[in-house]
Amino acid sequence: MTALHLPVGAPWRVEQADCMAFLGTLPSGRVDVITTDPAYSGMNQHMSFGHGRIVGRYGDAANQRWFTEFQDDADTFLLFLRECHRVLADGGHIYVMFDSFSLLSLGHLMREVFAVKNVIVWDKVNLGMGHYFRRRHETIVFATKGHRRLSRRDLPDVWAIKRIHRGAYPTQKPVALFNRMLSGSAEPGMTVCDPFVGSGSSAVAALRAGCGFAGCDVDPRAVRLTSERCAAVAGGAADPGERPANVDSAP
Numbered sequence: 001m002t003a004l005h006l007p008v009g010a011p012w013r014v015e016q017a018d019c020m021a022f023l024g025t026l027p028s029g030r031v032d033v034i035t036t037d038p039a040y041s042g043m044n045q046h047m048s049f050g051h052g053r054i055v056g057r058y059g060d061a062a063n064q065r066w067f068t069e070f071q072d073d074a075d076t077f078l079l080f081l082r083e084c085h086r087v088l089a090d091g092g093h094i095y096v097m098f099d100s101f102s103l104l105s106l107g108h109l110m111r112e113v114f115a116v117k118n119v120i121v122w123d124k125v126n127l128g129m130g131h132y133f134r135r136r137h138e139t140i141v142f143a144t145k146g147h148r149r150l151s152r153r154d155l156p157d158v159w160a161i162k163r164i165h166r167g168a169y170p171t172q173k174p175v176a177l178f179n180r181m182l183s184g185s186a187e188p189g190m191t192v193c194d195p196f197v198g199s200g201s202s203a204v205a206a207l208r209a210g211c212g213f214a215g216c217d218v219d220p221r222a223v224r225l226t227s228e229r230c231a232a233v234a235g236g237a238a239d240p241g242e243r244p245a246n247v248d249s250a251p
């Protein structure tokens, strides 16, 4: 495993930190795969429907936003991508999720830093919200630092995986989605990083793939949930963050 200050016997490290501060603590060239789902600014507004109501469990009076948004103007997003590039090993793979809005405003910046290989569609199977066409997909841009092929050649670029309803965390993504990202990119002993870890689904997928994991989130609820899930999965127990019905296997 690439050395990344991961604790012995617990090949994961999750901290409450800003993504840039956290990435800054990582040595250069030691991460093999980044799988991440940033909190784009505007996401909270786009998730606010009907009468301005925030959809989700955290939309109470004490917390009108789902979570802190990342300042994602083009300059800041580029700095973030360059930091991802620095921590990735040569031949490293990166998967960045974009909703329809951020794909148009920020997605093209991936090409300034990485070699973009695919734009993958996540088909969430069930209809979501939307004032015009109802949203049913998100996008994942797959890119590399240098040259390393996927280990498999049978992977399609449309992934039908049911979204999570009423998850333990807002915008929680299925572990199966991260399984797919890792299925051609990760091998046991590699190190996976997610600097916007949220509920920790990316961490669970990494540990199940036999990888080490390093991640962070600014939200203490996210760090708590991710740590609980990592401890359970690393100890061989069931994932407390996702019902088995949500779990499917990578193609």
Ligand SMILES: C[S@@+](CC[C@H](N)C(=O)[O-])C[C@H]1O[C@@H](n2cnc3c(N)ncnc32)[C@H](O)[C@@H]1O
Binding pocket: 017, 018, 019, 020, 036, 037, 038, 039, 067, 068, 069, 070, 071, 169, 170, 171, 172, 173, 174, 195, 196, 197, 198, 199, 200, 201, 202, 216, 217, 218, 219, 222
């Ligand atoms: C879209 S959610 C990630 C959801 C995650 N993929 C999951 O499956 O649960 C984005 C996360 O980024 C976090 N976040 C927002 N700004 C951040 C920042 N500057 N640095 C690190 N995390 C941040 C939010 O707290 C939120 O948990």
